[in-house]
Amino acid sequence: xxxxxxxxxxxxxxxxxxxxxxxxxxxxxxxxxxxxxxxxxxxxxxxxxxxxxxxxxxxxxxxxxxxxxxxxxxxxxxxxxxxxxxxxxxxxxxxxxxxxxxxxxxxxxxxxxxxxxxxxxxxxxxxxxxxxxxxxxxxxxxxxxxxxxxxxxxxxxxxxxxxxxxxxxxxxxxxxxxxxxxxxxxxxxxxxxxxxxxxxxxxxxxxxxxxxxxxxxx
Amino acid sequence: xxxxxxxxxxxxxxxxxxxxxxxxxxxxxxxxxxxxxxxxxxxxxxxxxxxxxxxxxxxxxxxxxxxxxxxxxxxxxxxxxxxxxxxxxxxxxxxxxxxxxxxxxxxxxxxxxxxxxxxxxxxxxxxxxxxxxxxxxxxxxxxxxxxxxxxxxxxxxxxxxxxxxxxxxxxxxxxxxxxxxxxxxxxxxxxxxxxxxxxxxxxxxxxxxxxxxxxxxxxxxxxxxxxxxxxxxxxxxxxxxxx
Numbered sequence: 155x156x157x158x159x160x161x162x163x164x165x166x167x168x169x170x171x172x173x174x175x176x177x178x179x180x181x182x183x184x185x186x187x188x189x190x191x192x193x194x195x196x197x198x199x200x201x202x203x204x205x206x207x208x209x210x211x212x213x214x215x216x217x218x219x220x221x222x223x224x225x226x227x228x229x230x231x232x233x234x235x236x237x238x239x240x241x242x243x244x245x246x247x248x249x250x251x252x253x254x255x256x257x258x259x260x261x262x263x264x265x266x267x268x269x270x271x272x273x274x275x276x277x278x279x280x281x282x283x284x285x286x287x288x289x290x291x292x293x294x295x296x297x298x299x300x301x302x303x304x305x306x307x308x309x310x311x312x313x314x315x316x317x318x319x320x321x322x323x324x325x326x327x328x329x330x331x332x333x334x335x336x337x338x339x340x341x342x343x344x345x346x347x348x349x350x351x352x353x354x355x356x357x358x359x360x361x362x363x364x365x366x367x368x369x370x371x372x
Numbered sequence: 373x374x375x376x377x378x379x380x381x382x383x384x385x386x387x388x389x390x391x392x393x394x395x396x397x398x399x400x401x402x403x404x405x406x407x408x409x410x411x412x413x414x415x416x417x418x419x420x421x422x423x424x425x426x427x428x429x430x431x432x433x434x435x436x437x438x439x440x441x442x443x444x445x446x447x448x449x450x451x452x453x454x455x456x457x458x459x460x461x462x463x464x465x466x467x468x469x470x471x472x473x474x475x476x477x478x479x480x481x482x483x484x485x486x487x488x489x490x491x492x493x494x495x496x497x498x499x500x501x502x503x504x505x506x507x508x509x510x511x512x513x514x515x516x517x518x519x520x521x522x523x524x525x526x527x528x529x530x531x532x533x534x535x536x537x538x539x540x541x542x543x544x545x546x547x548x549x550x551x552x553x554x555x556x557x558x559x560x561x562x563x564x565x566x567x568x569x570x571x572x573x574x575x576x577x578x579x580x581x582x583x584x585x586x587x588x589x590x591x592x593x594x595x596x597x598x599x600x601x602x603x604x605x606x607x608x609x610x611x612x613x614x615x
Contacts, residue, residue, distance in 0.1 A: 326544075
């Protein structure tokens with residue numbers, strides 16, 4: 155398991171530059187938003203948590219098809235499937251690797267990008283907490299979507315269509331938590347719901363992803 | 373009368389539904405025309421909403437069927453996963469576009485009603501938003517069916533998507549409830565008759581709901597038959613080529 159994790163991490167860092175791509179995309183989204191809505195700092199600080207969440211979500215989405223596509227093409231996914239490791243574990247490790255290479259950098263970069271969007275001071279800690287809690291769910295859900303579309307030649311667009319509706323609850327509770335904390339409201343409910351969604355998806359979705367992957371490898 | 377699983381035999385399914393289809397379609401037509409004509413022309417205008425209230429005869433049944441169609445797909449997907457009856461998978465596939473259209477009808481009639489009543493075509497109200505999300509789920513489900521060439525793989529993947537999607541659709545429903553306050557009124561119908569709509573509107577509404585249900589059944593029968601025959605035709609063509 156650890157070997158697989160280090161292999162995936164090493165591949166992500168060294169090959170193809172997929173590692174920084176999500177982060178760069180996140181930065182571009184954040185930079186484009188003021189061009190779209192105007193540079194008013196009041197407006198920006200009001201929508202900052204939502205934009206940061208949305209940017210993180212889209213950056214996550216961008217790198218999803220890399221989770222299985224390369225392994226599928228060169229046949230290493232078939233090898234992994236015949237390995238003694240259960241498919242559920244493989245899927246979980248893949249999701250974890252995706253989170254470490256995409257989710258975690260996004261979480262770490264979010265406060266810096268928050269500066270660009272004039273995020274209110276009260277928002278930094280809740281935003282980072284909500285992203286830290288929410289991005290694992292994004293990775294796990296995304297792994298399910300990637301497993302669904304792995305055998306398709308032009309799966310990228312379909313992948314977004316399938317995954318984005320599944321992202322709705324996570325996005326709502328994550329952004330709501332950051333927004334409520336900024337406005338000084340009680341944010342425990344969205345926090346707990348977000349944590350619940352993340353735990354639930356981590357516990358259950360790998361089974362669905364593994365089942366789907368088995369079908370695709372048949 | 374044997375077990376219900378006999379109908380999982382495609383041939384048996386086609387002969388049975390062939391016999392049922394004219395009746396169901398005729399009943400659907402009668403109930404739809406009856407319910408809508410009764411509702412549109414023979415009920416009084418509401419004292420507050422005027423004649424716009426009459427869109428209820430399209431809006432409520434279609435919204436009901438939009439959800440029930442997904443439920444039916446969920447059950448059919450489960451049957452496919454557990455018992456691997458091809459008819460079941462094809463029925464789920466056949467129901468999806470019908471359900472999507474029902475969702476769209478509910479959204480559009482709601483917008484048409486909302487414009488004069490709420491003064492807006494669209495409002496980010498929990499019910500409206502969750503219906504939009506449901507519509508996206510339908511789109512994703514249909515797109516996945518269309519994208520995969522192998523029939524069994526497609527059936528497997530879409531049924532798992534349907535299961536996972538159901539959980540997330542439910543989650544979204546509650547998330548959206550939490551996220552914004554509602555403008556939409558509560559349920560128009562319920563088993564306990566406490567806050568139902570007034571009787572004048574109630575009975576034609578029931579008739580048109582029955583019409584929508586029958587219409588859905590007829591369409592699903594018809595579309596499933598089409599799917600079965602299309603698949604059979606592909607098999608025959610493949611066999612021809614082998615010769």
